[in-house]
């Protein structure tokens with residue numbers, strides 16, 4: 001399809017989804033899944049995932065009563081317009097202004113520079129009638145920083161942009177992927193006025209007289225929508241990784257290459273240790289991210305309930321965990337989808353394998369909702385603060401509780417003596433805790449050598465990111481172990497999940513061996529025992545690998561992959577797909593007579609001469 005056709009088809013699907021949601025007796029979760037599945041990625045996603053939550057989180061009761069009924073009935077369609085051409089990561093650097101005019105009791109929205117143009121918001125370019133706009137609030141000449149405003153963008157009768165608004169789509173994005181069904185847009189204001197009551201005033205407000213009343217709660221609650229989406233992105237990473245691994249595992253069981261004895265059947269590529277070494281850690285990651293996503297959803301729900309009671313104690317932890325796990329899981333999943341493409345050899349590069357499309361749609365997850373490095377730096381800041389408080393009498397809690405055992409973890413030596421010890425949850429956990437703590441303390445010690453902490457932080461950014469990643473990987477490993485300690489139904493399921501848990505943990509030790517050795521968390525001999533155990537675990541997972549991906553229960557339609565078909569009937573279906581290509585509509589291609597024939601004939605003429 002052309003971009004316009006793709007876009008219009010997404011509108012059709014989204015409206016169809018909305019019709020079904022209103023007609024079918026669906027639970028909230030079912031309607032959420034239907035919205036995402038039918039619309040992925042499209043304007044519905046951002047309306048429900050960001051526009052509505054922003055109003056719920058930052059609007060007053062009156063504002064919620066006014067706007068949510070319209071949004072819930074989709075009588076207005078909204079987007080989340082924060083990022084600008086010149087600023088995305090640095091929210092406090094946004095340039096759009098909202099200047100209060102006491103004469104008219106209005107805010108004047110303006111885009112003072114080209115870099116202040118809103119740029120990227122999904123659904124902004126062509127669909128949304130409204131937006132939550134983030135702009136610098138100015139009253140009486142004083143800049144109070146970035147705040148949220150609900151703004152009507154288009155005429156509700158003919159959908160034309162309102163006077164003072166220039167709006168459009170930012171153009172084609174990466175690959176031929178479905179993300180081009182999304183109208184990520186640009187928006188400029190030219191002294192565009194909105195009523196004062198359209199500033200989202202649950203956190204801070206402006207009185208009729210133009211007096212700014214700052215928030216009496218942490219200003220970062222304004223970022224709450226981003227935190228909630230980061231939490232969902234972790235679960236979605238598990239879904240995307242599972243889709244890719246399902247395709248690659250099923251195909252690896254179908255594909256045979258080399259290894260035939262005396263003209264016998266060739267070897268399934270899934271039996272090659274290199275294939276297992278690349279594939280099974282990704283299979284383990286799909287399960288690991290699902291379990292940590294379940295825990296993160298609990299953490300987010302818990303912090304949301306606490307915030308309702310003005311309890312901000314766990315807000316820093318929630319921010320650090322959502323930021324760090326969103327960063328770590330999306331980076332791993334993007335790399336994992338590409339690895340799954342390579343695991344499928346040449347056929348993985350075909351569009352009908354489903355992997356190029358999955359990759360094209362998935363990879364922006366490393367950037368949207370926060371660049372992955374910027375988010376890990378937020379985790380690093382949280383860790384440095386925690387380390388600085390060790391010994392203050394304030395015991396670290398939650399995911400940093402292990403730091404409370406710093407004295408032991410800084411000097412302990414791993415007691416791994418044989419390969420089987422690497423199946424001991426306490427030993428594995430302590431290895432990851434020691435590595436994470438020692439990396440964090442090393443950063444803190446190096447930071448302390450700088451007189452200027454900010455300068456030190458800037459100098460040590462790369463080390464800080466690695467310490468943050470080590471902390472996040474510890475969280476994932478620990479939540480997998482906790483999951484195994486709980487009730488798991490199904491004969492033999494627990495054993496298989498145990499294998500996957502230790503494949504996940506031990507492959508990380510292998511991948512980040514430098515960290516573990518340089519922090520003396522393990523010795524090279526213990527590392528060798530870990531590799532030995534890893535190979536043994538691959539052998540144990542191999543007979544169940546296809547069952548473990550079948551367990552994701554994805555339909556062939558959802559997978560969209562000839563290689564990942566449940567029936568394994570790959571080769572005939574590859575031909576079937578190939579023959580559908582428009583190039584095969586004729587045996588002699590368009591262009592032969594204009595270009596190929598003259599070339600060949602010229603060659604023949606010169607050959608005769």
Ligand SMILES: CC(C)(COP(=O)(O)OP(=O)(O)OC[C@H]1O[C@@H](n2cnc3c(N)ncnc32)[C@H](O)[C@@H]1OP(=O)(O)O)[C@@H](O)C(=O)NCCC(=O)NCCSC(=O)CCCCCCCCCCCCCCC(=O)O
Pocket residue numbers: 036037040045049080082083088089090091092122220221223224226227229232233236239315316319367368369370371374378381382385
């Ligand atoms: C956090 C920032 C980087 C910096 O912010 P500040 O400059 O304001 O803060 P400081 O760094 O100075 O820190 C001060 C202080 O505040 C704390 N802090 C910071 N942020 C938070 C927070 N969010 N919560 C709580 N506390 C916070 C910080 O720790 C400091 O504390 P201390 O002083 O104690 O140290 C900020 O600038 C920032 O967040 N930048 C990133 C910007 C960003 O994320 N933009 C996103 C824009 S919206 C977007 O991108 C939308 C994309 C959506 C795309 C679609 C989504 C799809 C979802 C998944 C797909 C599902 C598909 C389903 C289908 C299926 O299921 O199959």
Ligand SMILES: Cc1cc2nc3c(=O)[nH]c(=O)nc-3n(C[C@H](O)[C@H](O)[C@H](O)COP(=O)(O)OP(=O)(O)OC[C@H]3O[C@@H](n4cnc5c(N)ncnc54)[C@H](O)[C@@H]3O)c2cc1C
Pocket residue numbers: 046080081082083086087088089090119120121122179184364367368369370371372373374377461
């Ligand atoms: C598909 C897609 C959909 C999007 N949808 C929306 C939406 O609906 N609404 C919305 O508001 N926005 C949206 N965005 C914008 C997105 O949120 C931003 O692009 C994202 O936050 C990254 O910000 P940036 O583009 O400014 O990156 P930058 O910060 O410019 O990143 C560029 C490089 O600089 C590095 N960097 C930046 N700051 C630092 C630092 N302090 N220290 C070290 N390195 C640093 C980064 O790591 C990165 O390598 C979307 C983006 C995409 C790709």
